[in-house]
Amino acid sequence: MEIILAKKYGFCFGVKRAIKIAEKSPNSSTTGPLIHNNEEINRLKNNFNVTTLKDISTIEPNQKAIIRTHGITKQDFFSLKAKNVDLIDATCPYVTNLQKICEKMSEEGYDIVIFGDENHPEVKGAKSYVKSRVIVILNVDELRRVNLNNKIAVVSQTTRKIDEFSKIIDFLIRCKKEVRVFNTICNATFDNQEAAKNLAKKADVMLVIGGKNSSNTKQLLIISKEFCENSYLVENEQELEKSWFEGKKICGITAGASTPDWIIAKIISKLREIKV
Amino acid sequence: MEIILAKKYGFCFGVKRAIKIAEKSPNSSTTGPLIHNNEEINRLKNNFNVTTLKDISTIEPNQKAIIRTHGITKQDFFSLKAKNVDLIDATCPYVTNLQKICEKMSEEGYDIVIFGDENHPEVKGAKSYVKSRVIVILNVDELRRVNLNNKIAVVSQTTRKIDEFSKIIDFLIRCKKEVRVFNTICNATFDNQEAAKNLAKKADVMLVIGGKNSSNTKQLLIISKEFCENSYLVENEQELEKSWFEGKKICGITAGASTPDWIIAKIISKLREIKV
Numbered sequence: 087m088e089i090i091l092a093k094k095y096g097f098c099f100g101v102k103r104a105i106k107i108a109e110k111s112p113n114s115s116t117t118g119p120l121i122h123n124n125e126e127i128n129r130l131k132n133n134f135n136v137t138t139l140k141d142i143s144t145i146e147p148n149q150k151a152i153i154r155t156h157g158i159t160k161q162d163f164f165s166l167k168a169k170n171v172d173l174i175d176a177t178c179p180y181v182t183n184l185q186k187i188c189e190k191m192s193e194e195g196y197d198i199v200i201f202g203d204e205n206h207p208e209v210k211g212a213k214s215y216v217k218s219r220v221i222v223i224l225n226v227d228e229l230r231r232v233n234l235n236n237k238i239a240v241v242s243q244t245t246r247k248i249d250e251f252s253k254i255i256d257f258l259i260r261c262k263k264e265v266r267v268f269n270t271i272c273n274a275t276f277d278n279q280e281a282a283k284n285l286a287k288k289a290d291v292m293l294v295i296g297g298k299n300s301s302n303t304k305q306l307l308i309i310s311k312e313f314c315e316n317s318y319l320v321e322n323e324q325e326l327e328k329s330w331f332e333g334k335k336i337c338g339i340t341a342g343a344s345t346p347d348w349i350i351a352k353i354i355s356k357l358r359e360i361k362v
Numbered sequence: 363m364e365i366i367l368a369k370k371y372g373f374c375f376g377v378k379r380a381i382k383i384a385e386k387s388p389n390s391s392t393t394g395p396l397i398h399n400n401e402e403i404n405r406l407k408n409n410f411n412v413t414t415l416k417d418i419s420t421i422e423p424n425q426k427a428i429i430r431t432h433g434i435t436k437q438d439f440f441s442l443k444a445k446n447v448d449l450i451d452a453t454c455p456y457v458t459n460l461q462k463i464c465e466k467m468s469e470e471g472y473d474i475v476i477f478g479d480e481n482h483p484e485v486k487g488a489k490s491y492v493k494s495r496v497i498v499i500l501n502v503d504e505l506r507r508v509n510l511n512n513k514i515a516v517v518s519q520t521t522r523k524i525d526e527f528s529k530i531i532d533f534l535i536r537c538k539k540e541v542r543v544f545n546t547i548c549n550a551t552f553d554n555q556e557a558a559k560n561l562a563k564k565a566d567v568m569l570v571i572g573g574k575n576s577s578n579t580k581q582l583l584i585i586s587k588e589f590c591e592n593s594y595l596v597e598n599e600q601e602l603e604k605s606w607f608e609g610k611k612i613c614g615i616t617a618g619a620s621t622p623d624w625i626i627a628k629i630i631s632k633l634r635e636i637k638v
Contacts, residue, residue: 259545262545266541267531269539
């Protein structure tokens, strides 16, 4: 049986990068959970003594702190600097880009509209870089209630959907003279879905690896099933059943955005043992 | 009978302004028809000796030339200047704004997308101010065939519809990192329609003044009829029929974008004579 991995699966670029940074910074603390995956956070703690700070203010001066993928606020950044904390930046570069756009556009006199959830740490961080007027909205109705200048710069939380973003833009261009649109959306999740779909079309059996409570993993299962009825969601190698693979020529593999490569590797290894 | 004029009707701001400029510049020539209305052009010729140049190159040095509402190309501007022609600028300020945006954004390194008809003089003029890459498109399909940079500035011919413009923007924001949208659409036509609608709702009889072959005038008639069945399109005061107004309390008046105020004034004057 041939095993084919989806063209895109699992961790996004920003998460992979953050983990590499953490592995190279043993005995440090992260500003909140580095990523949203407990098994991986435990691994970093056990293997590299990288711990998680619940409250940034508890860090001792001169310690090492890793800024997590979502970034931190400018205020937190400077308060850590003031404490002489050794800061290691694992902010996703897409998030850093968002922060920089917010800062630059506000310096150029634009009102900033952030499409996103104001309680999300990424949005809190981006917002903190705005020096002019900023509003955070999740839909056009919220936007309707605000008075804004004629020069608007619009950005998006990196994980939002482009269709929703487009509705915000449509509203703004109808009433504002200049709307400067920065598509700061990262397509990793959607790329994983697209790749799963393409692979499922040619696979005889599909394995979707990830948490059974992970919404993006479940979404991958739904998409896979649509094109390959023999699709299975598994969390680890113990769940594999030999009968799934009997008589099958191609086994496709995809994984949720919170699934580390080492779990995928274990599953592939087990698949090879099954030898159907 | 009460006569009420629509809140917006007839000539737009840019056309009114151009005519005033022409009246103050007797014995001059205009670079092509000043506006799209022959009666008004004849009036300017008869009363002010303002003639129309069919070909810009035919103008003699040191003569006076009025730049028409749609503007001219940068090349034509400089060739007239080189001839020492005394240039009087009646370009609609909304069109001048469009030209300036094209020039400035191309200087800042943006590829320029103009939503409009490439054969229209306004678009030819705007395009001539672009120093970088420029493409003129009328729909998304045309846009799909072009390779563009990641930094795009988008403008529109002033008379285009915002819904169509929005589709172009929607396409661009999905594939480009920065889309700088300038809503250069002038709402004069749509404002006339909105005002006609509001007036028709309370009028007993509506007069729509304008050319019977004018598409925007016919559009006003359709809108008026929807809310006031006694709506009539007239080109001049001779066409008024007394019976239309008998027993009516409110007569609403609107006029197409190419209808000069003096034609409207003649009709109002005749209406007062009718005295119903």
